[in-house]
Amino acid sequence: MRMAIDQESSVPIYQQIVDYFSHAILSGHFETELRLPSIRKLSSDLGVSKITVENAYARLEAEGLVGSRVGSGTFVLPIYDTQLIDGAEESPTWPVWQQQPITSFQRTVLENAYPLAGASIGAQDTINFSSGIGDPNLFPVNDFGRVMQRIIRRDGVEGLSYGEFNGYLPLRRTICQIMASNGMAISSDNILITTGSQQAISLVAQALLKNGDNVIVEKTTYNGALGLFEALHINPIGIAVDDQGMCVEQLEPLLQTYHPKLIYTIPTFQNPSGVCMNGSRRRMLVELSRRYNVPILEDDYIGDLRYEGVALPPLKSIDTAGNVIYVSTFSKILMPDLRIGFLAAMGPIYDRLVSLKCLNDLATPNLSQRSLNAYLSVGSYQSHLRKLTRIYKKRRDVMVGAITKYLGSQVEFQIPQGGLFLWLSLKRPLPAEELFKRCFEEGVSYVPGNRYLIDKSDYEHNLRLNFAYQPEEAIYKGIERIGKVLGSF
Amino acid sequence: MRMAIDQESSVPIYQQIVDYFSHAILSGHFETELRLPSIRKLSSDLGVSKITVENAYARLEAEGLVGSRVGSGTFVLPIYDTQLIDGAEESPTWPVWQQQPITSFQRTVLENAYPLAGASIGAQDTINFSSGIGDPNLFPVNDFGRVMQRIIRRDGVEGLSYGEFNGYLPLRRTICQIMASNGMAISSDNILITTGSQQAISLVAQALLKNGDNVIVEKTTYNGALGLFEALHINPIGIAVDDQGMCVEQLEPLLQTYHPKLIYTIPTFQNPSGVCMNGSRRRMLVELSRRYNVPILEDDYIGDLRYEGVALPPLKSIDTAGNVIYVSTFSKILMPDLRIGFLAAMGPIYDRLVSLKCLNDLATPNLSQRSLNAYLSVGSYQSHLRKLTRIYKKRRDVMVGAITKYLGSQVEFQIPQGGLFLWLSLKRPLPAEELFKRCFEEGVSYVPGNRYLIDKSDYEHNLRLNFAYQPEEAIYKGIERIGKVLGSF
Numbered sequence: 016m017r018m019a020i021d022q023e024s025s026v027p028i029y030q031q032i033v034d035y036f037s038h039a040i041l042s043g044h045f046e047t048e049l050r051l052p053s054i055r056k057l058s059s060d061l062g063v064s065k066i067t068v069e070n071a072y073a074r075l076e077a078e079g080l081v082g083s084r085v086g087s088g089t090f091v092l093p094i095y096d097t098q099l100i101d102g103a104e105e106s107p108t109w110p111v112w113q114q115q116p117i118t119s120f121q122r123t124v125l126e127n128a129y130p131l132a133g134a135s136i137g138a139q140d141t142i143n144f145s146s147g148i149g150d151p152n153l154f155p156v157n158d159f160g161r162v163m164q165r166i167i168r169r170d171g172v173e174g175l176s177y178g179e180f181n182g183y184l185p186l187r188r189t190i191c192q193i194m195a196s197n198g199m200a201i202s203s204d205n206i207l208i209t210t211g212s213q214q215a216i217s218l219v220a221q222a223l224l225k226n227g228d229n230v231i232v233e234k235t236t237y238n239g240a241l242g243l244f245e246a247l248h249i250n251p252i253g254i255a256v257d258d259q260g261m262c263v264e265q266l267e268p269l270l271q272t273y274h275p276k277l278i279y280t281i282p283t284f285q286n287p288s289g290v291c292m293n294g295s296r297r298r299m300l301v302e303l304s305r306r307y308n309v310p311i312l313e314d315d316y317i318g319d320l321r322y323e324g325v326a327l328p329p330l331k332s333i334d335t336a337g338n339v340i341y342v343s344t345f346s347k348i349l350m351p352d353l354r355i356g357f358l359a360a361m362g363p364i365y366d367r368l369v370s371l372k373c374l375n376d377l378a379t380p381n382l383s384q385r386s387l388n389a390y391l392s393v394g395s396y397q398s399h400l401r402k403l404t405r406i407y408k409k410r411r412d413v414m415v416g417a418i419t420k421y422l423g424s425q426v427e428f429q430i431p432q433g434g435l436f437l438w439l440s441l442k443r444p445l446p447a448e449e450l451f452k453r454c455f456e457e458g459v460s461y462v463p464g465n466r467y468l469i470d471k472s473d474y475e476h477n478l479r480l481n482f483a484y485q486p487e488e489a490i491y492k493g494i495e496r497i498g499k500v501l502g503s504f
Numbered sequence: 505m506r507m508a509i510d511q512e513s514s515v516p517i518y519q520q521i522v523d524y525f526s527h528a529i530l531s532g533h534f535e536t537e538l539r540l541p542s543i544r545k546l547s548s549d550l551g552v553s554k555i556t557v558e559n560a561y562a563r564l565e566a567e568g569l570v571g572s573r574v575g576s577g578t579f580v581l582p583i584y585d586t587q588l589i590d591g592a593e594e595s596p597t598w599p600v601w602q603q604q605p606i607t608s609f610q611r612t613v614l615e616n617a618y619p620l621a622g623a624s625i626g627a628q629d630t631i632n633f634s635s636g637i638g639d640p641n642l643f644p645v646n647d648f649g650r651v652m653q654r655i656i657r658r659d660g661v662e663g664l665s666y667g668e669f670n671g672y673l674p675l676r677r678t679i680c681q682i683m684a685s686n687g688m689a690i691s692s693d694n695i696l697i698t699t700g701s702q703q704a705i706s707l708v709a710q711a712l713l714k715n716g717d718n719v720i721v722e723k724t725t726y727n728g729a730l731g732l733f734e735a736l737h738i739n740p741i742g743i744a745v746d747d748q749g750m751c752v753e754q755l756e757p758l759l760q761t762y763h764p765k766l767i768y769t770i771p772t773f774q775n776p777s778g779v780c781m782n783g784s785r786r787r788m789l790v791e792l793s794r795r796y797n798v799p800i801l802e803d804d805y806i807g808d809l810r811y812e813g814v815a816l817p818p819l820k821s822i823d824t825a826g827n828v829i830y831v832s833t834f835s836k837i838l839m840p841d842l843r844i845g846f847l848a849a850m851g852p853i854y855d856r857l858v859s860l861k862c863l864n865d866l867a868t869p870n871l872s873q874r875s876l877n878a879y880l881s882v883g884s885y886q887s888h889l890r891k892l893t894r895i896y897k898k899r900r901d902v903m904v905g906a907i908t909k910y911l912g913s914q915v916e917f918q919i920p921q922g923g924l925f926l927w928l929s930l931k932r933p934l935p936a937e938e939l940f941k942r943c944f945e946e947g948v949s950y951v952p953g954n955r956y957l958i959d960k961s962d963y964e965h966n967l968r969l970n971f972a973y974q975p976e977e978a979i980y981k982g983i984e985r986i987g988k989v990l991g992s993f
Contacts, residue, residue: 017807018687019817022783035687044684044691052685062814109826109851111797112712112765117852121859124669151661159664160656167649172640175648175841180613195533196541198507198524202533210699210865217864221735223601226714243863246710276601294511308600318506325551328508337598352664352870362598363606370610374732375706375864376699381841383869 016052016060028063032071033078040080040091051081051089120242123466142493144461144480149435153406154350155390155399163386174385180373182208182357183384189391190357197318198332199341201359207368208379212316212344212356216240218371219277219312219340222364224249229275233261235467235477237286237314240279251469258429260285260292263299270307278304278311282330283318284434287467287479291327291432301330304338310364315343319400321433322408337361340368345387347435348400355379355387407483410490411437414482417491421498435483438464444474445504451475453503459496505541505549517552521560529569529580540570540578609731612955631982633950633969638924642895643839644879644888652875663874669862671697671846672873678880679846686807687821688830690848696857697868701805701833701845705729707860708766708801708829711853713738718764722750724956724966726775726803729768740958747918749774749781752788759796767793767800771819772807773923776956776968780816780921790819793827799853804832808889810922811897826850829857834876836924837889844868844876896972899979900926903971906980910987924972927953933963934993940964942992948985 020031039045051057054072058065072089075081083089117125166174181187187203194201209215216239224230226248232240234253244251252273255262261280269275280300282292292300304311313330331341337360344356360368372378390396414437415430427440447463454461464477478497482490509520528534540546543561547554561578564570572578606614655663670676676692683690698704705728713719715737721729723742733740741762744751750769758764769789771781781789793800802819820830826849833845849857861867879885903926904919916929936952943950953966967986971979 016685016687017815017817017821019821020783021787039684039689042689044680044689046681049681060815110794110799112799113826113851113853115856117856117859121856121863124859124862125855148666151665154661154664156656156661156664160653163656164649164653167645167652172643172645175643175645175839176640177637177840191533192535192538195528196505198505200528200531200533213863214865225737239863239866242859246860246863248714294509298510305599310599310601326506326549328506332506332508337602350664351666351866354865354867354869362602364602366614367604367606367610370606370613370731371735373613374610374702374728374735376703376843377728377840378843380843380869380872 016057018061020061020063028061029067029070029074032057032061032068033074036071036075037078037080040094043094045091047091047093049091050087051091053088118242118245119471120238120245123238124242140458141455142459142489142496143484144459144478144482144493146481146484147435148351149347149403149407149483150485151350153403155395156350158395159350159353159386159390162389163382166382166385166389170385174382176381177378178381178384180378181369182206182379183381183388186384186388186391187357189388193391193396194331194341194359198328199359201331201341201361205359205361205365207358207360207365207372208384209356209358209372210354210376210379211346211351212314212342212358213239213243214372214375215342215344215356215358216279216312216314217243218368218375219342219358220244220247220249221371221375222367223277223310225276228277229273231266231269231273231275231278231280231309232469233280233285233288234469235287235464236279237281237316238466240314241467241469253469256285256288256290258290260290260296261300263292263296263303266300266303267307270303270309275309278309279314280311280330281314281316283315283327284320284431284436286314286316286434287436287462287464287477288429288438289431289434289436290429291324294327297328297330298333301333301339304334305336309338311339313339313341315341317347317434318343319348320404320407320435322404322411324432331359337364340364348396348403349387349390353383353387355383403483407435410485410487411482413487414480414490414494417494421495422501425501435481437480437482439478439480441476441478441501444472444476445501447473447475450500450504453500454497457496457500459493459500461497505546507550509550509552517550518556518559518563521546521550521557522563525560525564526567526569529583532583534580536580536582538580539576540580542577607731607734608960609727609734612727613731629947630944631948631978631985632973633948633967633971633982635970635973636924637840638836638892638896638972639974640839642892644884645839647884648839648842648875648879651878652871655871655874655878659874663871665870666867667870667873669867670858671695671868672870672877675873675877675880676846678877682880682885683820683830683848687817688848690820690830690850694848694850694854696847696849696854696861697873698845698847698861699843699865699868700835700840701803701831701847702728702732703861703864704831704833704845704847705768705801705803706732707857707864708831708847709733709736709738710860710864711856712766712799714765717766718762720755720758720762720764720767720769720798721958722769722774722777723958724776724953725768726770726805727955729803730956730958742958745774745777745779747779749779749785750789752781752785752792755789755792756796759792759798764798767798768803769800769819770803770805772804772816773809773920773925775803775805775923776925776951776953776966777918777927778920778923778925779918780813783816786817786819787822790822790828793823794825798827800828802828802830804830806836806923807832808837809893809896809924811893811900813921820848826853829853837885837892838876838879842872842876844872892972896924899974899976900971902976903969903979903983906983910984911990914990924970926969926971928967928969930965930967930990933961933965934990936962936964939989939993942989943986946985946989948982948989950986 187206341359462479676695830848951968
């Protein structure tokens with residue numbers, strides 16, 4: 016027990032002990048039945064006499080806050096609600112250093128986090144098109160649970176100690192095999208395991224960007240990256256996206272004008288637009304990066320989840336000079352709670368990223384890494400991927416059909432060839448907050464398109480709809496509900 | 505299969521496929537027995553004719569790189585070592601943006617990570633006084649494994665989905681109980697679960713510090729914090745430490761001169777010195793923080809592990825104005841691989857820290873949080889803590905005895921009242937690298953004291969010795985070995 020006792024205070028020590036426990040109990044921090052330390056223990060911890068503690072406990076008992084039972088010590092008694100101290104009353108004026116305002120994307124992050132976390136548990140009937148992940152009911156939870164149990168038995172203490180800071184070597188080797196099958200020849204010494212791809216992006220930003228720097232991003236892009244740049248005081252410079260991905264033809268003047276320190280791109284199944292950058296733009300982008308000495312951060316968060324069409328090479332497979340840092344994750348295909356992503360980088364930047372990983376959170380849990388490697392090694396990943404591809408393709412088609420039926424002439428969209436998201440464009444813009452609120456009341460959620468814009472608009476042109484998250488009937492019903500709301504504007 | 509095929513290249517497509525596979529096989533990225541995609545699959549993925557792929561595979565077979573088996577496809581054949589491409593030959597000149605030098609603490613981080621990771625596995629006989637953690641053989645691995653299995657069965661998909669961004673509510677409540685028993689009345693709405701205390705420190709740095717800012721630190725302090733500040737271009741301003749902790753009497757002129765944006769301190773069992781800040785300095789520090797509007801980051805990484813003496817109140821328990829951000833971890837008492845730490849912050853800074861946590865790595869794994877909470881709830885933590893206290897106290901006494909016997913008049917030290925580390929001072933300084941190397945050759949490792957200094961010295965005054973990591977006989981033998989090396993200088 017560490018308690019702030021002031022030996023020099025004019026308040027007697029027994030009274031300080033009484034005050035501390037009274038406050039802890041009446042503010043609800045000490046719950047009913049919590050056992051207070053024994054008199055002997057507390058007097059030894061605080062370096063005060065036993066009599067002092069005895070007097071304090073006797074006073075607390077007289078006030079009805081605690082009771083004692085022979086042989087089992089002193090316990091907190093039930094407290095009436097009316098006795099409880101209202102926390103709001105005592106909230107102080109916060110110090111000046113605390114008064115820096117929160118940034119707008121940070122606010123968005125919090126808004127996204129809380130209501131949705133609540134909604135997905137609370138309202139049973141709400142149809143969720145807003146998720147950023149696949150269908151949780153398709154996570155290989157049982158397979159994974161079994162693997163984890165096996166690893167705990169097999170590896171014991173070693174599996175639960177700190178491992179290598181750049182990640183568990185067998186897992187890095189397995190990742191190299193997966194990358195090789197996607198055209199990227201990378202050694203395990205160039206792979207860094209991260210806490211999801213979000214951490215990989217964060218590490219690259221910390222390594223390459225200082226406040227005030229510029230970074231090129233697709234004009235609508237992943238809000239987790241935009242929020243990060245904003246929090247680090249980095250300026251995003253937007254470049255247009257069409258149905259063939261980033262308009263790389265417009266890049267050169269931006270490089271000349273803004274001298275960006277990084278190009279952040281999602282070339283395959285771009286988030287939120289769902290488009291893929293075509294092959295010639297990919298080559299041009301890598302070439303411009305080399306010529307202008309600007310690194311590329313390639314976010315390939317879901318490139319493996321393709322339903323049709325020709326597979327396009329990752330930028331990393333074209334890069335021979337070490338200009339592309341490649342980032343991917345197992346969160347989307349397997350399960351988010353694994354929190355395992357990775358990056359691949361050649362050259363001296365690799366060591367800097369490893370040291371930053373270490374300075375950010377020391378290491379990614381060894382147990383998760385070992386379990387993931389065991390799971391991947393037996394070929395379960397490929398068969399799981401095939402299963403998801405089959406199911407999600409069908410759900411996409413259902414959503415496309417429902418949109419055509421219920422939203423028809425009011426919207427435009429491209430059919431995404433892969434990934435999780437359909438990017439719906441409204442032909443006439445609507446007030447963003449009002450539309451979102453009305454849809455939510457109607458029992459359907461999505462992510463408002465303005466959350467992916469550098470300069471957020473008050474008007475809504477786009478809705479990002481996750482078609483993979485739930486079964487076909489729910490998709491159908493959800494689109495019908497959106498149609499009902501759109502019809503009322 | 506995503507492979508970079510250039511339709512407009514003068515190199516025929518079949519040749520591009522041959523080149524890709526040859527390179528992947530000869531550079532060792534495709535290992536023996538790896539199965540190539542089927543002809544049908546590859547032609548569909550690449551959008552080329554089956555004949556093209558057939559020709560490419562026939563050529564690879566003719567070159568002896570792959571073989572085919574009826575009904576089971578095409579496989580990589582064993583390759584002779586002499587055929588392998590030497591990776592070194594093709595390492596390019598790295599782009600200019602990669603040529604920024606790594607900082608000295610980042611280098612230390614990498615040096616610490618790699619050789620020690622190797623040594624602890626490799627040399628069976630090396631006695632490890634360099635670890636930053638307790639004895640891995642005392643981790644409650646089996647108890648924890650059982651809890652984890654139970655949680656997987658109990659919570660299924662929900663336990664493996666994203667949870668609340670600030671952490672699993674029941675765990676935050678349990679942490680409040682632990683904090684209350686240490687004199688801190690905090691609500692669960694002010695607790696943020698982090699990936700170890702390292703991440704908590706990193707988030708606070710990101711929220712409060714910009715490059716060029718000054719931060720007050722104890723003159724010798726945790727190198728993971730120093731490395732982080734250096735990587736973020738923050739200037740540490742050192743303040744002296746004596747046997748009563750930070751010399752707070754010297755703080756005011758530093759606050760007036762350097763206008764620091766943060767005071768980082770480890771008041772209890774300071775790392776590396778092992779000392780505790782006395783009560784009146786604690787009060788003075790909190791008061792100066794309030795008066796000068798400078799937040800305090802209190803790193804209480806092992807405050808619960810006390811072997812004797814009076815428990816001192818955390819700074820957070822004295823702070824009523826919201827100036828202290830409190831950070832702690834379960835890595836040291838339970839097991840490091842849990843990667844669960846937490847911070848407690850009052851006021852608007854809390855929301856900013858939550859959003860930064862989300863932008864850094866989205867969330868701490870739900871499964872680990874739920875398992876930890878189940879483990880803590882049944883009182884296992886307190887009994888585990890009592891067990892560790894008993895064992896580590898004995899090991900500390902053994903080390904003190906061995907130092908007195910073998911190092912005697914050459915060194916000075918304070919007996920630490922808790923924690924993991926004994927901070928040994930050499931009466932005459934010795935060359936740091938040479939001393940470390942000679943000890944390592946003699947079969948004993950420690951952390952050179954200069955790694956905790958802001959301005960590293962070439963000479964060694966101090967050795968940080970972990971007395972908790974291994975059994976008593978090893979401690980005795982290790983100190984004897986250090987004595988042998990010291991005697992040879």
